[in-house]
Amino acid sequence: MNARQAMLLLAATVLCHVTVARAFDPLRTQAAIPATSAGSIVSDPAGCVFGDPGQPLTLAEAVQRALCSNPRTREAWADVKAQAAGVGVARAAYLPTLTGNAQIVRDDSSTDVSGHPQLGSDSRSSVHSESVSLSWTLYDFGARSAALRNANALLAAAQSAQDAAIQALFVTVAKDYSAAQAAQSQLAVAGAVEQMSGRSALVAQSRVDKGIAPISDALQAKTAWGQAVLARNRAEGVWQTAQGTLAADMDLSPDRVLDLPAVAEGAHPDANFAQSVSELMGEARRTHPEVLSTQAQVDAAAAKVDQTRAQGLPTLSLVSKYLQNNQPASLGLGIPTFPATGHEWYVGVQLTIPIFEGFGRLYQVHQGEAQLERQADALEDARQHVALEVWNSYQAVRTSTAAVGDSETLLGIAEQSFAAAERRYQAGVGSVLELLNAQSGLANAKHQRVQALADWHAARLRLAGSIGKLDVVDLR
Template identity: 30%
Template structure:
């Protein structure tokens, strides 16, 4: 079967099996350049954001949409200028015109060249309104482009912090396993000395196996988080690279603005909200454009050229002639009735304008609600960070005391296991609390739009 004669699948209950020829002809190979990461460097968040903005396909897609909108403005502006075109015509025909009471056969060859000019002089704002609408759509597209970057910065930041959290939990799990092994060794030593029973040793061994299981789970979660980050920056997760660690980052200890200021800033600078407002401007310009259709248009046409012709009339010798030609016209066009097309177009445009305004109000409500929620999450994260730090210090002290007491025969193994579990939980909570502060602050900056200008910078200013 030829590729050009392919059909739809013959049965609804089986997959379509395309031929190799069809796939080669209609499924082109689209190359995707892989980001080359240096395995020796430890990338900062700013550098990762730089890489993502330069290579992630979503930013390029949004950029091309903005470029298309810019071209649409140029197309709309071109209507303000005259149209000038040249043409040449070659024609040969045999024409029998009726002269008096008989047809006279004429054989004519004609060649004409001319330049034609069309220019709309007055249209009562139709073209200007179209330009305004296109310009507003361009502004909306540019703001959407900024929103794409904002979304990408948020995605990379959260993926980065998720990886730091996963690595912190893996490191905590490794320490927990080390402690569990030490406890098992202590239990073995006490049993060898007749100070502990076999159930005590088995409990310690089970705790060590549980710690190892938790470590393997943490390792798997870390690999998954690394893959998410690599995907966000358009890199391949099969090639390892390093990132700056959690201990090297500054953890904020307070918010620098009130929730009222945060919501107000979001209303002023969120690019998606500003894009929705620009769409209102575009919709209003469309209303003006269709309203101007009720008025007449005044246009000017001119044409000048040169005609050369050779002709012969039956029974007479042939002849050749040439001459200059020109034509000018001033036209006033006024649509009296069009089947209510203008009325319906205006109604449609007004409805679209109202729809655009409602979209702005809906987006404002969403932004206010989400900024409020993100602000409260940041406040909660700060308090949890303080509590987690205190819990870790207390748990470490309690665990150390329990182990020493167990070695001295004052405490039993169950007390030590409980203290060890509490310490393991405290380590995990401390890591999660620190990364949650960073995540919540980044989430708040994303919701307010501050993240677009205040995100960490890498190699580019």
């Protein structure tokens, strides 16, 4: 085999190696963000291009904008890509290692023998050498397979952690959206109460002007009107703060004006949550992304222990090398050098047996076993945490659902009470105190109705996040 043939063999082998490596590359199957339990709300970051916020802005759009622009989701996706590359590294251990080496040197060599000039020599030549070396591990008692299991488990953990990060951000945005939606509706209610108080003040002043009511009626009604104006101003401040928080979640300027739909009427228990709380807690213990991520960490730790043990066992490898050079040759001292071409080639198997490593391997195994115990405890803690979160969220849904029905009944009664008190006062048979009490009761009932609806929506989304199934929630 000449130099040209050796180089062609090297190029062909490298091309084959690159082709096989591409087939082993897990990132080629990760062109887009992996599917998550958040459903279809996640897209490739390259496709996150938005115009102005919708009029009105829906929860689905708010979540999509936040997931595309929030650094936490991008960081989680980068972790997934890094772990996917780690899987590629572990798979590469199954492939042969091929190394090529080429060298060209200018060799000036001279020898002066004292008293025997005829034995001296002086030569100048350009020497080149080329070599190709191959090493391929054939058997290693499971070290590579354990490393691959470890890498796959870490990739699964990163993907589940990404799911958990997405769901945590989802719940945060949904909470801020509900708060902003409630603040906007509370502002509308405060404006309506202000107008209602203003009408009552005008009616009281008219009765005072006609001399059929004392001046105290007008003053009390105007006081209630002033309090309503103050409440409306406070509600506007709460709305501006909630609006700014939601805008920041979507990577918009906090002073961006948003238009949200009113809090939806007709809240009802979601059929997807009709299971018993025990079933929901059991499902969360099995399928929640936080639990899955921790379980994958346990699997990775177990594989790491196996890998550490196997690395202390013998390995059997195929080794091969081809070398050629044009090092000049000489027959002996004082004889001129002559052009020559050297060739060397060998192929064989190599057995490597670790005999003593200063007990380092033993301590590494003990360290890995301790990490495995730690991850197992973390898994149990994660299961308990998600179960408690499901329990609390489930109770919040039950409480808020009952509150929605109670607030609707209370609002109906308060509206009837205010209408009756207003008619009685205008007819001159009711007192201004009766009117203002009914007016205050109606205002409180409206605020409680809005808050009950907002709390129900927030509790429903929190429960969905607790069981790890955000795709069961209608985001319209």
